[in-house]
Amino acid sequence: MRYIDQSLAPGETVLQRGKWPGLFWFGAWVALIVLGLIVVGVFIFMAALIHMKSTDFAVTNRRVILKRGWLNRRTQELAVESVEGVSLDQSLWARLFGYGRVIVTGTGEARIVFPPMADPVSFRRAIETARAEANELHLTQEDRDALRGRQPPPPEPRRRKRSFLSLGAR
16 A cells, blocks of 8 residues: 555545656666666666655645655655645656656745656646635635625624613613
């Protein structure tokens, strides 16, 4: 079982999982085939395989998670409510081959730089969706209606309160 699946809180669901670009897998296989005759290719392939299989990243409805490492685990997690910005870094070649790097900044000095991933735009969209849903949970019903363009119902007329003393004076 993957780390992210093990660490989910009750009611927390995975919205988007990050995937390694096919170009990276292709490069690892080319290194194995071309340099496989020399032992170096086997080491390059194994290092790439371990790196890609031991790195896990996802967006849930509550957190943005990056887990790295096989023997030594390092995780970076950021609550969706504390995400301040999401940026996308794609070179020309990255756009042509459909991969890129997502950078998430949070409150304070929090910053998560994800490794290159396939379809980074949908990953970014999942973060923005989770962020919008989390912010909507904290709004009152009147605020939600105002954002949707609905007019609040007119206030009920106030009734005049009578005190115990004023009842006896009549």
